[in-house]
Amino acid sequence: MGFALKLLSTAFTIVLLLVAGCDNSGPVVDSNEVVSYGALSAKVRGLDPGDIGDTTSSAVASQIFECLYQYNYLKRPYKLITQLAQDMPQVSDDGLTYTIRIKKGVYFADDHCFEGGNGRELKADDFIFAWKRIANIKYLSKNWWIFDGRIVGLDEFREYTKTCKSRAEVDYSRPVEGLTARDDHTLVIKLKKPWSQITYLLAHLPTAPIAKEAVDYYGKDIINHPVGTGPFKLKLWHRGSYIELVRNPDFRGEVYPCEGAAGDLENGYLADAGRRIPMIDRVVLVLVQEDPPRWFLFLQGKIETSGIPKDNFNEAIDQKGVLTADMRKRNIHLRIFRDPSTYWLGFNMEDDVLGRNKPLREAISCAVDREKYIELFTNNRGEVAYGFIPPLMKAYDPQIKQMTKGTYNPEKARQLVKQAEAVYGGKLPRLTLSMAGTDVVARQAGQFYRRCFKNAGLDIQIDYMDWPTFQNKIKTKSAQFFSLGWIADYPDAENFLQLFYSKNASPGPNNFNYSNPEFDKIYEQIAVMPDSPERTELYRKAERIVVEDCPAVFLLHGVAYVLHHDWVHNYKPHAFGYGLTKYRRIDTAKRAAYKELLRASR
Amino acid sequence: MTVYIIRRLLYTIPIVFGVLLVTFLLFNVVAGDVTDQIAGKAASAETREEIRAEYGWDKPMFFAWDSQFFNHLKNAVTFDFGRSWSDRELIIDKVKRGAGPSLSLTIPMFLGTLIISISLALIVAFLRGHIVDVVVVLLCVAGMSIPFLSFILFGQYFLAFKWDIFPVFFWPDLSPAHYVLLPALIGIVAGLGGNLRFYRTVMLDEIRNDYVRTAFAKGLSVRRVLFRHVLKNAMIPIITQVVLAIPFLFLGSLLLERFFGIPGLGYLMIEAIGARDFQVISAMTYIGAILFVVFNLITDICYCLVDPRITFE
Numbered sequence: 001m002g003f004a005l006k007l008l009s010t011a012f013t014i015v016l017l018l019v020a021g022c023d024n025s026g027p028v029v030d031s032n033e034v035v036s037y038g039a040l041s042a043k044v045r046g047l048d049p050g051d052i053g054d055t056t057s058s059a060v061a062s063q064i065f066e067c068l069y070q071y072n073y074l075k076r077p078y079k080l081i082t083q084l085a086q087d088m089p090q091v092s093d094d095g096l097t098y099t100i101r102i103k104k105g106v107y108f109a110d111d112h113c114f115e116g117g118n119g120r121e122l123k124a125d126d127f128i129f130a131w132k133r134i135a136n137i138k139y140l141s142k143n144w145w146i147f148d149g150r151i152v153g154l155d156e157f158r159e160y161t162k163t164c165k166s167r168a169e170v171d172y173s174r175p176v177e178g179l180t181a182r183d184d185h186t187l188v189i190k191l192k193k194p195w196s197q198i199t200y201l202l203a204h205l206p207t208a209p210i211a212k213e214a215v216d217y218y219g220k221d222i223i224n225h226p227v228g229t230g231p232f233k234l235k236l237w238h239r240g241s242y243i244e245l246v247r248n249p250d251f252r253g254e255v256y257p258c259e260g261a262a263g264d265l266e267n268g269y270l271a272d273a274g275r276r277i278p279m280i281d282r283v284v285l286v287l288v289q290e291d292p293p294r295w296f297l298f299l300q301g302k303i304e305t306s307g308i309p310k311d312n313f314n315e316a317i318d319q320k321g322v323l324t325a326d327m328r329k330r331n332i333h334l335r336i337f338r339d340p341s342t343y344w345l346g347f348n349m350e351d352d353v354l355g356r357n358k359p360l361r362e363a364i365s366c367a368v369d370r371e372k373y374i375e376l377f378t379n380n381r382g383e384v385a386y387g388f389i390p391p392l393m394k395a396y397d398p399q400i401k402q403m404t405k406g407t408y409n410p411e412k413a414r415q416l417v418k419q420a421e422a423v424y425g426g427k428l429p430r431l432t433l434s435m436a437g438t439d440v441v442a443r444q445a446g447q448f449y450r451r452c453f454k455n456a457g458l459d460i461q462i463d464y465m466d467w468p469t470f471q472n473k474i475k476t477k478s479a480q481f482f483s484l485g486w487i488a489d490y491p492d493a494e495n496f497l498q499l500f501y502s503k504n505a506s507p508g509p510n511n512f513n514y515s516n517p518e519f520d521k522i523y524e525q526i527a528v529m530p531d532s533p534e535r536t537e538l539y540r541k542a543e544r545i546v547v548e549d550c551p552a553v554f555l556l557h558g559v560a561y562v563l564h565h566d567w568v569h570n571y572k573p574h575a576f577g578y579g580l581t582k583y584r585r586i587d588t589a590k591r592a593a594y595k596e597l598l599r600a601s602r
Numbered sequence: 603m604t605v606y607i608i609r610r611l612l613y614t615i616p617i618v619f620g621v622l623l624v625t626f627l628l629f630n631v632v633a634g635d636v637t638d639q640i641a642g643k644a645a646s647a648e649t650r651e652e653i654r655a656e657y658g659w660d661k662p663m664f665f666a667w668d669s670q671f672f673n674h675l676k677n678a679v680t681f682d683f684g685r686s687w688s689d690r691e692l693i694i695d696k697v698k699r700g701a702g703p704s705l706s707l708t709i710p711m712f713l714g715t716l717i718i719s720i721s722l723a724l725i726v727a728f729l730r731g732h733i734v735d736v737v738v739v740l741l742c743v744a745g746m747s748i749p750f751l752s753f754i755l756f757g758q759y760f761l762a763f764k765w766d767i768f769p770v771f772f773w774p775d776l777s778p779a780h781y782v783l784l785p786a787l788i789g790i791v792a793g794l795g796g797n798l799r800f801y802r803t804v805m806l807d808e809i810r811n812d813y814v815r816t817a818f819a820k821g822l823s824v825r826r827v828l829f830r831h832v833l834k835n836a837m838i839p840i841i842t843q844v845v846l847a848i849p850f851l852f853l854g855s856l857l858l859e860r861f862f863g864i865p866g867l868g869y870l871m872i873e874a875i876g877a878r879d880f881q882v883i884s885a886m887t888y889i890g891a892i893l894f895v896v897f898n899l900i901t902d903i904c905y906c907l908v909d910p911r912i913t914f915e
Contacts, residue, residue: 043873045689053642137652142642144649162648223690239691239699240873241865242774284774290861292755296763296770468639468878475638507638507645602766 033281034586036568039288039303043240046223049208050134053142055578058205060285062579063245064109065208065228068100068127069199071577074260074269077394078491078576080199084122084209084229086185088199095194095530100202102127102185106252109233111225113217119250122229124181126209129172131179132157133215134206138167143206150198152178152190172212194528200490205578231278231582245283256570256583269572278582298563299330301594304586305564305571310441313379316563321380331566331594337573338392339558342385342496343485345433345449346552350513351480353431357423358550363416364481365406365553367456368449374556377445382556387543388486388496390557392575395493395539404547404554413456431460434479436470445483475507484511487558491576492531493539497523500546512551519545567591603906607899614895618678621891626674629880631663636878640687657687674884683885688877693885696870704854704866707782711789712851715797716844718790723801724828727809738798745795753792754861757784772863785858800843801836808836837908845901849893853886 042056049065052058070083082088086101108119131151134141135158147154153176164170178190191198201207214227226234229252232245258273272279288294291309298306308316316334318324323334345368349355374382383391386407387400401407421428433449435442446462453460465473473479488495498504501523502515522542529535547554564571567590570583637650637659654660662669677683683693726735761784762770768784769776808814809832817827854868867886874882905912 043689046691051690137649138656140640140649140653140656142645144645145642148646162652220685220690238774238865239689239696240869241772241863244774286772286774286863287865288771288863292758293771293861293863296758300763300766300770302770302773466876466878468636469634472634472638 034279034588035282035284036280036581036584036586037303038283038285038305039294039297040243040285041289041294043287043289044237044243047226047234047237048210048223049205049226049228050130050139050143050210051141051223052205058578060243060245061208061226061228062205062230063232063283063581064226064230064234065205066230066579067203067205067208068102069203070579071203071574072257073574073577073580073583074257074264074572076261078574080203083203085202089202095196095528096191098189098191098198099182100187100189102187103252104185106229107250108211108214108227108229109248109250111214111227113211113214113225113227119227120211120213121184122209123184124187125184126211127187127207128176128179128181129212129215130208130210132172132176133210136161136167136170138164138170141206146201146204146206150191150195151176152192154178194530196528196530197490197492197494200492204489230579232283235282240287242284242286245285247278247281251278254582264572269570272570272583272585279585280581283581301565301591301598304568305562308379308561308563310377310379317379317561327563330597331590332563333566333571335562335564335571335573337560337562337575338383338390339560340390340392340488340491340575341485341558342388342390343382343483343555343558344385344388344552345481345483345555346512347481347550348477348479348511348513349515349551350477353424353429354481355513357420359416359423360420360428361550362406363413363420363456364453364458364460365550366409366413366416367452367458368553368555369408369452370555371408373445373448376448377441378556378558381559381561383559385554385556387547388499388552388554389493389539389543390488390496392557393488393491393493393496395536395543397540397543400540400543400547403544406547406550406553410452410455413458417457428459431458432463432480433460434463434465434470434473434482436465436467436483438464438466474511477506477513482511485555488576493543494526497526497539497542500542500551514546514549514551516545516549565591565594567594603903607903610899610902614899617895618888618891619675621888622675622678623671625884625887626671629884630659630670630674633878633880635659636687636880639878657684678888684881686874686879686882688874688879688882693882696882697867697885697889700854700865700867700870701852702866703778703864704859704868705851706778707785707789707858707864707866708851708854710782710786711793711855712847714786714790715793719794719797720801720833720840722794722798723805724833726798727802727805727832728824728828730806730809739802742795742799742802745792746799748792750792750857753788754785754857757788757791758861761787772865781862782864785855785862785864789855789858797843801840804836804839805832808832811835834908838905841904841908842901845897845904846894849890849897852893853890 040056042054044057044060045054046052046057047061047064049061052061066083068083068085069080072079072081084103084106086103090099091097102122102124106122108114108122110117110119114120131147131154133139134143135147135154137158138161149155157174157176160174161170180188182188208228211227214225215222218225224237231248231251231254233248234243235246236244254277256272256275256277258270260269264270286303288297291311294303294306295309295312297303316324316327323332345364347354347361354361370384374380374384386404387397389396417428435446442464446464450460450462470482474482474484486496486499499509500512500514500519501510502520504510505513505515519542522538522545526535526538526542560573562573567587569585569587574580637653638645640653641649651660658670658673664671666672681694685691686693686696722738726738729735758770762768769781772781814827814832817831852867853871854866856868856872858864859866859869860872870882871886874886
């Protein structure tokens with residue numbers, strides 16, 4: 001067998017090298033290097049932070065780029081701390097001017113784009129350039145929503161870019177009143193109106209500083225050449241296959257947090273307190289889009305962490321909801337944490353049938369058995385949603401369960417259908433639920449909904465489609481009702497409230513095309529309020545208004561299950577942070593022991 | 603022969619034009635607008651307009667010198683397919699990069715299947731009606747009835763994960779020969795059923811001819827009759843099958859590449875379909891059409907080379 005394999009292998013190598021011209025050399029492995037291996041479940045689309053709009057690209061780029069602020073890795077509830085900023089911003093009394101001091105001695109990683117190939121020091125102008133670049137309409141950034149209508153003069157700058165013929169013609173030296181550098185290390189931001197969420201957005205990857213030299217040098221290929229200030233830099237990117245990052249030798253001195261949340265000390269999260277980070281030399285991330293190979297790689301110890309594929313859930317988690325004996329034997333650890341997410345069946349409130357018929361919407365809401373759905377489709381990895389603010393958020397309303405009228409109750413649903421028919425003035429027409437996905441799971445979910453609706457006496461057909469078609473349908477207001485959800489960008493319920501603001505109707509984020517003047521008034525009020533108990537109360541009030549109007553069947557809030565091997569230390573789940581590899585430590589002796597364990601068990 | 607080749611090459615012009623017209627109509631007229639996908643969340647109408655201008659979707663569809671269709675033709679002729687809208691990478695770079703990995707999988711797969719199936723077909727055709735023939739035909743039918751995905755999952759689970767004979771997936775530290783071995787083997791096994799049955803039928807047609815009996819009557823060995831005479835005379839259907847399969851080698855294997863992490867053109871295609879990246883799909887379709895037309899011509903030339911009775915008329 002061995003000889004045959006060797007022969008075949010040699011034959012293949014010859015064919016490959018002669019015909020395909022493949023590179024036969026893998027990465028050079030230094031035995032003293034600490035390497036972290038991971039899997040990416042989706043393709044990295046690009047590593048230009050200004051244009052990143054997907055989580056996979058963000059997860060990789062966040063290892064390379066840094067923002068002004070970041071989340072404390074250990075503390076809960078989630079709290080912002082400084083990253084490139086020297087301290088938290090000084091805010092003027094009227095809440096309109098933010099003065100931010102930038103750390104000195106922070107350097108961009110060495111790159112050919114700089115004179116002599118040596119990275120230069122980070123300056124306030126790098127932030128201004130990055131944000132003007134997002135404003136430049138010719139750049140076609142997906143992230144203009146961050147700054148749209150917020151900063152004095154930036155909208156005018158965007159208007160100016162519309163008059164330019166190409167992106168190269170845009171003059172970035174053109175002043176923007178609301179973005180100025182008092183000196184190389186002081187950034188002053190002037191807002192049009194108070195915006196307390198700005199600090200969360202300043203911890204959001206697209207607001208990372210960019211070196212103009214890199215943009216000028218690489219042009220449109222900047223997506224392949226990230227030049228940041230972060231703990232790692234890109235060594236190799238074999239597009240559609242794998243990415244290799246290496247420690248940035250010029251990374252500013254950052255240390256592992258010395259304080260954490262309750263229980264962190266007992267759980268070993270503070271064992272590396274005060275230690276210089278990153279503690280890993282090289283990060284290899286392989287693209288594995290299918291569940292079976294990703295799961296096998298994890299069990300073989302090739303990759304360090306993994307979610308639990310639906311089909312392997314019982315292999316990993318037993319009836320009691322804890323790790324199975326096999327997983328424990330492998331020294332695999334389970335981390336469970338709440339996602340900042342809510343999933344729903346949304347109604348198009350501009351639809352002639354659904355928009356004007358509240359009993360019908362409530363009937364649909366009462367018809368859906370959320371608990372069964374969570375059990376069948378998420379292996380119980382979810383919590384029933386009664387409103388849209390997830391329990392993870394500070395503004396979560398524990399009383400919302402009592403407020404909602406649309407909890408599962410098939411008998412009530414049947415009665416509401418009769419009321420709905422009275423409102424409609426006859427037999428209800430067949431309704432169409434649009435669902436993204438044409439795979440087996442989507443169809444199974446569709447069958448589940450149909451059964452729920454049928455029990456309530458509702459005639460609903462399911463329309464399955466691919467994601468782009470689905471998105472198009474929503475944006476053009478042509479979906480009657482649809483299955484969708486939202487994962488918060490930052491730990492502030494405002495991020496959910498904006499989804500119901502009438503001025504954000506489709507093609508904006510308000511896919512429900514929901515409009516309620518009372519809600520709008522509260523939203524406009526809280527949008528300019530700083531964090532306070534009063535604002536939290538208003539968030540809850542706004543949520544109750546929405547729940548009362550029933551523009552959606554709120555289904556569930558996600559709960560994430562993550563597995564990791566015991567040689568990965570400091571693995572604390574974080575709902576909002578991306579560039580977290582810098583905190584991790586790899587115990588190579590334990591990794592070798594796992595390989596031995598596997599060998600012995602064969 | 604030269605005149606024939608030139609004539610055939612000229613015939614390819616309307617065929618390729620037809621392919622370009624159909625792909626243009628499918629992806630630019632029927633499939634709808636992808637501007638919203640590019641624009642991301644909460645994009646304004648102006649942003650969408652800019653995107654349309656960037657990709658030339660604001661220009662007239664036909665009947666203008668800078669129309670979308672004219673640009674589509676121009677891009678195809680110059681092999682400048684522009685940038686993919688899903689990741690803004692040059693499409694031609696994607697194609698160049700994917701061809702190597704795809705061929706590294708499909709060539710061994712193709713050669714392995716071809717050699718094994720033709721050899722076995724000759725043997726079972728010679729032993730027709732024998733128990734070996736019956737068993738092989740049964741196995742072929744069984745092999746053809748099993749979904750391709752089952753071969754992949756079975757091979758990956760047992761041969762790679764459970765018994766650790768092969769790597770489960772592509773891995774940067776491994777040479778291509780290692781991680782391509784299992785998918786190629788799976789491809790060969792999965793493809794044997796259909797190919798073997800086809801070649802067996804071809805061989806059976808040939809083996810029943812008088813010249814075979816004459817050859818045996820003259821005392822030639824079985825090996826000499828089968829491999830020297832029968833195989834040579836069965837070359838026409840074999841060439842048709844083989845040469846026309848070559849263009850598909852360049853296009854890779856959708857499922858094998860995805861399940862084993864081979865960054866080839868099959869993977870590229872499946873990604874592009876998932877993301878509705880029409881420019882990539884259109885470019886791949888065009889390249890596939892060109893390859894198909896060229897290899898069709900090569901097939902015809904090969905006919906003349908292996909069978910002197912066929913002329914370039």
